[in-house]
Amino acid sequence: MQACRACAFDVSKLEYEDLFAWLTDLRLRWKVLFAPAFLILVLIGVGAYALYEQRANQTAVDALMIGPVRQAATVADLSMTAWTAQVDLYRLMATVVTKCAPRL
Numbered sequence: 001m002q003a004c005r006a007c008a009f010d011v012s013k014l015e016y017e018d019l020f021a022w023l024t025d026l027r028l029r030w031k032v033l034f035a036p037a038f039l040i041l042v043l044i045g046v047g048a049y050a051l052y053e054q055r056a057n058q059t060a061v062d063a064l065m066i067g068p069v070r071q072a073a074t075v076a077d078l079s080m081t082a083w084t085a086q087v088d089l090y091r092l093m094a095t096v097v098t099k100c101a102p103r104l
Helices: 021-025 028-100
Strands: none
Touching: none
């Protein structure tokens, strides 16, 4: 290989085996301890990403609750009020008919 012009080291010295040479020199105890530590770091990263996504989705849910959901609740309340008024008028009409109508 050729020497790197911008760097002071030789590119040919950087081989795949040399990158993980420090790992092969470690004792078995440290290798065993690295696995759970790496897993904990990955789980912390996943948890941080989930928290970020949850907060981003919360703003979308808040925007939804302000707009269409609140309008739907208002329409449902109006519909219920109109239905209640119709029931009250029907009862009043039935009361008037039974009290004031001549009996046959």
